[in-house]
Amino acid sequence: MRGNLAKAFQLTNLQVFRHAATPKSYTDQLGRKLFLALLTVQGLGAFALITLGVILNKFSFARSVMQPRVRHEINRAGVSLLPMFFFVALALGFLVVGQTVSALAQVGATDYLGSTMVIVIVRELGPLLTAMLVLARVGTANVIELGTARALGEVEALEALGIDPVHYLIMPRVIGMALGIFALTIYLILGALASGYLFAFLQDVPLTPGDYFKQIAEALNWLDFALLALKTMTFGFFIAIVTCYHGLAQPLRLEDVSRVAVRAVTQGVVVCVLIDAVFIVLYLVT
Amino acid sequence: MSETTSNSTILEMRGATISTLRDSTLNVVENVNWSVAPGEFWIVAGQPQSGKSDFLMTAAGLLLPTRGSCRLFGCETNSFGEAQLAERLRVGFVFAGGKLFNSLTVAENVALPLRYQKNLSDSEVADTVEKLLEIMELTPFADSTSANLAANWRQRAALARALILKPELLLLDQPLGGLGVRHRQWLLQFLEQLRLGHSWFGGQPLTIIASTDDLRSWRHPQRKFAVLDEKVFSVIGVWNEVASSASSAVKELLVEPTGAIM
Numbered sequence: 203m204r205g206n207l208a209k210a211f212q213l214t215n216l217q218v219f220r221h222a223a224t225p226k227s228y229t230d231q232l233g234r235k236l237f238l239a240l241l242t243v244q245g246l247g248a249f250a251l252i253t254l255g256v257i258l259n260k261f262s263f264a265r266s267v268m269q270p271r272v273r274h275e276i277n278r279a280g281v282s283l284l285p286m287f288f289f290v291a292l293a294l295g296f297l298v299v300g301q302t303v304s305a306l307a308q309v310g311a312t313d314y315l316g317s318t319m320v321i322v323i324v325r326e327l328g329p330l331l332t333a334m335l336v337l338a339r340v341g342t343a344n345v346i347e348l349g350t351a352r353a354l355g356e357v358e359a360l361e362a363l364g365i366d367p368v369h370y371l372i373m374p375r376v377i378g379m380a381l382g383i384f385a386l387t388i389y390l391i392l393g394a395l396a397s398g399y400l401f402a403f404l405q406d407v408p409l410t411p412g413d414y415f416k417q418i419a420e421a422l423n424w425l426d427f428a429l430l431a432l433k434t435m436t437f438g439f440f441i442a443i444v445t446c447y448h449g450l451a452q453p454l455r456l457e458d459v460s461r462v463a464v465r466a467v468t469q470g471v472v473v474c475v476l477i478d479a480v481f482i483v484l485y486l487v488t
Numbered sequence: 489m490s491e492t493t494s495n496s497t498i499l500e501m502r503g504a505t506i507s508t509l510r511d512s513t514l515n516v517v518e519n520v521n522w523s524v525a526p527g528e529f530w531i532v533a534g535q536p537q538s539g540k541s542d543f544l545m546t547a548a549g550l551l552l553p554t555r556g557s558c559r560l561f562g563c564e565t566n567s568f569g570e571a572q573l574a575e576r577l578r579v580g581f582v583f584a585g586g587k588l589f590n591s592l593t594v595a596e597n598v599a600l601p602l603r604y605q606k607n608l609s610d611s612e613v614a615d616t617v618e619k620l621l622e623i624m625e626l627t628p629f630a631d632s633t634s635a636n637l638a639a640n641w642r643q644r645a646a647l648a649r650a651l652i653l654k655p656e657l658l659l660l661d662q663p664l665g666g667l668g669v670r671h672r673q674w675l676l677q678f679l680e681q682l683r684l685g686h687s688w689f690g691g692q693p694l695t696i697i698a699s700t701d702d703l704r705s706w707r708h709p710q711r712k713f714a715v716l717d718e719k720v721f722s723v724i725g726v727w728n729e730v731a732s733s734a735s736s737a738v739k740e741l742l743v744e745p746t747g748a749i750m
Contacts, residue, residue, distance in 0.1 A: 264604045266612075355587040358509070361550055362581040363601040363649070364573055370604070 242469070249447045250440070253376060256368045268374065275378025279340045279438070280385050287386050290335065291393025299323060299398020300405070303414070307407045315414065316421030319395065324426055325485060328391040329383075330478055333437035336383050337470045341445040344375055345466045348449025349459035357450065372446045380438030387434045425488050433481050437474055444470045498657050498695050499524040499547055503556030506539060506546045515554060516542050520721040522714070526656075527693040529683045531706045533741045534716030540699040541584060541661050543716060547697060548581045548659050560657070577605065580655030584662040586646030588634035594645045595621065595630040602652050617652070623688055624648045625674075640671040647675075654689055658682065660698040664705055672705060683710070703730060703741045715741065 225231045299319065306312050348371060351357060360367045399414050448466035504520040507513065516539025524530060534540045545551040546558055549565035558565045563575045588597045599617045602608060621627045624644055634642055643663065650658060663679075664672050678686075679698070685691040700706060703713065713724045717737035724730050730738060 264607050266607050266609045267600070267604045351590075354590070355583060355585075356589055358545070358550060359583060359587040359589070362548065362583070363604070363653075364577045365601070365604050366570075 245451065246443060246447055246469075249451070250443045253368055253372050253443060253446075256366065257373050257376065260366070260369050260373070263369065268369070271370075271374040272377050275374040276381050277378075278343075279336055279375075279378045279382030283336065283339060283382070283386060284389065286335070286339070287332070287390050288393060290331070291390050292397045294323075294327065294331065294390070294394040295397025295399075296401045298327065299394050300401025303398060303402035303409065304405050304407055307402070307409060312409060312413075312417075315409075316417035316419075319398075319418050320421040320426060323394055323398075324391055324422065324430060325481075326478070328394065329387050329430065329434050329437060330474065332383055332387040332390050332434065333441060333474045334471065336379065336386065336438070337441050337445070337467060337474065340379065340382070341441050341470050342463055342467055344442065344445040345449040345463040346459055348446055349462055350456065352450055353456045353459060367450070371450070372442070375446055376439055376442040379442040380435040383438035383441070384431060384434040387430065429481060429484060429488075433477070436477050440473045440477060441470050444473055496525055497523050497559075498526050498561060499697075500559045501547070501553070501556065502559075504546065504553040504558050505555040506542055506551070507554045508539070508542050509545065509551060512554065516719060517716055517721050518719050519556070520553075522721065522723065524657075524695060524697065526695050527683070528695055529679070529708075529711045530697045531703065531711055531713050532697060532699045532716060532721075533703050533706075533713065533738075534699070534701065535737075535740065536701055538716045539719075540701075540716055543721070544581070544659050544661050544697065544699050548579050549576060550581065577653050578656045580650035580653070580658045582643075582646050582650045582658070582660040582663060584665055585639070586634070586642040588637075588642055588646055588649070590633065590635050593631050593633055594626060594637065594641075594648075597634065597645060598626075598648045598652055601649065605653065620648050620652055620688065623686075624678075639666050640668055643667060644671070644675070647678075651688065655694075657695045657697070660696070662700060663698050664700060664702070676705065680708070701741065703738070704744070 225234055299322075302318060302322070303312075303315060306315055306318065351371070357367050357371075360370055395415075395418060399409075399411060402409060402414075403411075445466045448462045448469070499522070501520045501522045504517075505515050506517040506520065507515050520543075532540060532543060534543075542551060546553055546565075547560075549558070549560050549568050552558075552566055561575050561578055563572055568576055588594075589600070592600065595617055598620060599610065599613045602613050602616065603610070606613075618627070618630075621630055624647065626641065626645055626648060629637060629641055629645070634645065637645065643666070647660070647663070660679075663675060667675065679696055682689070682694040683696055685693045698706070706713075707727055709727055712726060713730045715722050715724055715735070715737050717735075722735070722737075724733055724735070724738060730742075733739070
């Protein structure tokens with residue numbers, strides 16, 4: 203409980219560094235930045251492992267309290283974002299998919315349609331765009347809510363009641379975000395592909411819906427489904443970890459909350475890009 | 489598992505040095521030697537910023553002493569973990585200002601510890617919560633969120649939340665801070681009932697430790713007093729010894745707002 207959080211946060215008790223005098227030489231400044239980045243990575247890693255441990259050990263503890271909280275987070279990071287994702291899927295379909303289909307048709311390269319769509323939409327754009335949008339909509343809310351709770355002493359209040367803050371506050375958010383991003387990515391991909399065909403149809407591209415979806419289906423293999431699920435859930439897990447970590451680790455004062463929200467979003471984007479890079483390697487290897 | 493000491497001590501600090509919550513390198517109280525027996529009612533007084541909150545949080549096992557030891561029910565707080573949860577729940581803590589969960593109503597705040605620790609649904613705890621809210625005169629505010637609650641009632645709701653699990657030791661950080669006269673009187677009487685044995689606890693006396701920056705309100709022959717001053721924790725004794733104390737720290741805590749000394 204208290205020990206769990208303390209272990210993760212003592213690794214990155216960065217206040218000393220952040221408030222130290224600015225080094226005079228550029229190399230020293232660079233060194234300090236690098237050192238801070240390494241400490242943050244270490245702290246995030248520890249926090250991720252602790253959270254994973256709590257999820258595995260206490261998944262079914264206090265079900266009557268935790269199940270509604272998990273449902274609430276799934277709703278917040280998934281169901282309530284559906285209207286926005288409907289709009290984004292339409293936009294993505296019209297702007298990217300439709301234009302790509304038209305361009306391929308113009309040069310007579312419709313044979314490459316399936317593999318192009320799978321690489322662009324299913325593997326890359328769908329998951330990454332979903333992760334970014336959920337980070338912006340729900341990740342920021344996570345930092346602000348947890349940062350405010352921390353600043354108002356609610357985390358200590360939980361500990362005083364024998365309630366593990368990682369279990370009560372973090373676990374529902376991690377599960378909600380992992381499942382939310384997974385489900386929203388599927389909807390985004392399906393919506394973008396469907397609206398993309400609509401755009402191409404409106405431009406009189408000579409392609410039947412049957413051919414269009416058949417080509418895409420043929421370009422997909424089982425690994426795409428497995429890696430899509432793994433990738434989106436990894437995005438969700440780490441976005442939740444980064445935003446919750448920054449919400450809980452640093453701010454003890456209300457005025458710190460906005461500062462850490464900005465930092466958390468920046469680091470969230472970096473983490474998503476790094477995860478994406480790892481998955482590109484996986485796709486290339488397989 | 490931790491070793492157990494004599495049943496006559498609920499809380500024991502030996503050579504304990506206490507740091508602040510915000511900065512574990514900053515010591516606020518040093519070398520505390522203190523024992524609390526069952527049924528005692530202690531008042532720990534000190535000027536603002538003297539480290540009362542950190543002292544109480546350490547006594548409750550929420551902070552660890554940087555040196556020395558702090559034992560609750562014979563269990564070293566350093567070793568408090570999941571396995572010692574049962575010991576942990578024998579201690580109730582009321583923060584200054586209450587620190588209620590803002591997103592929950594008063595009834596939900598009070599019910600949360602019981603629901604979480606016993607895995608019970610809302611309907612299963614409804615009767616217990618209702619009974620406690622009635623005792624605390626909080627029934628009209630049951631469905632109010634803490635943000636819509638006056639400070640007087642927030643403090644009372646926080647006390648109800650701490651009592652729902654029926655702790656054996658209750659620690660209150662500045663419980664009279666910011667309360668109106670009527671609420672002060674109610675709280676002092678209620679705490680006295682808890683010390684003597686309240687029906688909520690089946691008549692069992694409760695051990696209580698409260699912090700304050702004004703000793704005058706706590707005058708009572710059955711209470712014991714200690715003072716935090718200049719990083720030193722000193723046990724003064726019962727009220728007569730407080731009233732006759734020559735210590736300037738004690739006198740400062742007895743000063744009337746007008747400047748007169750009791």
